[in-house]
Amino acid sequence: MKTSRLQKTKQLTVAGMAALAATSSLVAEDAKPDPRPNILFIFSDDHALKTIGAYNPEYTADNPLNATPNIDRIAEEGAVFTRSFCTNSICQPSRASVLTGKHSHKNGVWGNGAPWDNQQWVFTRELAKNGYQTAMIGKWHMHPYPSTEFDYHKTLTGYGGQGRYYQPLFINHDGQEVQETGYSTDLITDYSIEWMENRDKTKPFLMMCQYKAPHTNVMPALRHLREFKEDIPVPDTYFDNFDGRSEYLKHTWMSMHGLQVPEVLKISPKLGEYDREKLHHTNPYHYMVPLTLEEAKAWHKHYDPMNDDYNKRRAEGKLQDGSKELSIYRYQRYMNDYMAVIDGVDENVGRLMKYLDDEGIADNTIIIYSSDQGFLLGEHGITDKRVALEESMMMPFIIRWPGHIKPGQRNDAMIQNIDYAPTFLEAAGIEIPADVQGRSLLPVFQGETPDDWRTSIYYHYHQTGEYNLPKIESVRSKRYKLNRYYGHRDPELAKLGEQWELFDLDKDPQELNNLYNNPEMAPVRQEMKEELDKLREQYEVQEQE
Structure with missing residues (x-):
């Protein structure tokens, strides 16, 4: 992890950071900080609730499906919302709903690829007008890239706007495309901390730290590659055939049973059995392309024994195409990588929280952990989102605000991602526009749901x-x-x-x-x-x- 970049002057900050630093130097030494709360919004991608400890109190230290101690700390010191839903379970629409507080049919981003109207009202611009410093670093995904939505932005690009896990490409605040060296989740955290460190510390801030992880194609950091285990519980509905329900569901292309073996499950030839340079030209989107030679060596050292075993079993007549045995094996391979990627997310959440603690600003900072939607991890045989199944519609929402949210509460109020924008505005003491369709969550933060709260x-x-x-x-x-x-x-x-x-x-x-x-x-x-x-x-x- 490249934490050393926090001690160095980097070109990553470009014009936006330079302007911020210049503004900070003009602030009088005796200026008093604005008492309004800072907001640190941590947004992952496709994070299934079943892989977050705070959403699964039945997990124990000896028997967790996946350990997320840092995300869980936010819950222990704040609140977990157990009925948190997205309005449209797909990447770009969810992000648009967060920014606008409106459903897809109102903000215009009805699906991936729909154009983003960057002149429409967004809560981030409203915060900036009212004295907040605002920044977004990481996955944006919408088109066009940000313009005036934030004071500063550094967004992932490439791979259809998804970005990639290793050596990711970014669009800097000045519009310049740069390739950075390192692992996406680490880098996004590095840049987020650096921006917070260089801000004008007399003003409150909004930092939207938005990870690509754990979106498919899941690629863990090398330090998180874990021993392959084939004992992850398979969902009860894994072999669901959708009888008695919509016939459309039988035709989806989201089946985990048919996952692309080389790309998604990391089953590929050994290092030296393929031409790395040729691969860059013939298949630039191949998951191995971004890896440096040293990274590729470490990658193959981990995966080659697993792949040898896979090929050996196939040669022995096991793991045959179309078999339940192969389908379950695919589930195990995918889940091992998925949870290892989340190890990186949780570790970096811990880094962000440590920064707040070290700076002495944790008590006046609202910290939120969420994801753009839920994700089906084999439930009903699916590995994706989109459908109106609980695992797809439900998204994590965990929040800590010392002095305002009773620690350790589990809140069952029905909330949606359109509620985030009005919540942030009210927390900052800013009027909520009448056409915002969401509702501020402040009335429910103490665990008492108002009588007029939504029931659907x-x-x-x-x-x-x-x-x-x-x-x-x-x-x-x-x-x-x-x-x-x-x-x-x-x-x-x-x-x-x-x-x-x-x-x-x-x-x-x-x-x-x-x-x-x-x-x-x-x-x-x-x-x-x-x-x-x-x-x-x-x-x-x-x-x-």
Whole structure:
């Protein structure tokens, strides 16, 4: 980890950091700090709740699925929101909803690739107008890149805007593309700490530290490569065939059973059995391309024995294509890498928290850990998001604010990512615009949910055709969920027409028993349809074809 860069002057700060430093030097020595809270927003990508200790109190030190001690510390000293949902479970739309406090149909980012209107209202610009210093470092993903949304930004680029884990490319604040040396999660933390160190310390700040990890293609830091274990519990629904539910789900391209073996599972020829230089030209997106020779040697030292064993088993007639045995093996390989990548995220969360502690500003800093959406890790045989299943819709939201949030609480208020923007504004004492669709969470921070708080959430996935899915509209109450599938762009699949699902989440938390056509559930079905219509009206949803 390149912590030494924090003691060195780097070109990474470019014009934006230079301007900030110049401004800081003009501040009078006796200037008093603004008492409003700082905000450190840590945002990962595709972080499944089942791999966060704070969301799984049944885990023990001797038997964790995955240990996340630093993320858990935020929870222990703050609050875990157990009913936290995204509005549209896909990268770009979720980020737009966080910034605008609005659903996708209002902010215009309905799917990945939809253009970002960089002139629309965002809470970050509002904070800056009211005396906050604002910065975003890491994954942005939207198009175009940031302009005036932040005082300073340094964003990942390449790989479709995802960035890569090793030797990532960044767009600096001045628009210059630079390739940095190191591991993405470490570098984003380095740059975030350096910006906080060089800011004007008489003013409050917003730092949005946004990791690529643990987004596929999961590549751990070399120090986190772990011994391969094949004992990770396989989800009960791993071999789900979706009988009785929407036929569209049987056609998705998100199956963990068919993961691309070389790219996702790191099963590739040994070092020396392929031409590294040729690979750069013939397949520039191959996961091995960014690695230096020394990194590649360490990588192969770890993975080659596993791959030798894989090939040996295949030669012995095991792990055959289409077998459950191979499917479970793929799950184990993926999960080992996924959790190792999260080791890097958690370690860097600890570095950020240590910085706050060392600077003596932790008590006046709101720190949030969240992710752009949830993620299915083999549940229902899926490895992705998008669908209106709990593991996809639910996103982590863990927050610490000393003196304002009772430590150790588990809050079951229904919240969404559209609530983040108004929450940050109210915490800063700034008026919330009337057209923001989310609601400030300050009233629920002490564990008491107001009587008029929402009792259901609205979800809408718009990107028809992607991963062979139709559009999906959903309303989720505390007990029930109603899903509507419609509008597939493929002419043949579109013949399936509109399809509905209804689940009783109290009795069926795995969403296996579709009750939509059950006559006994007619009153609930009608109630949920009325709730859907109410939310459409509330959020001004026009698209209902």
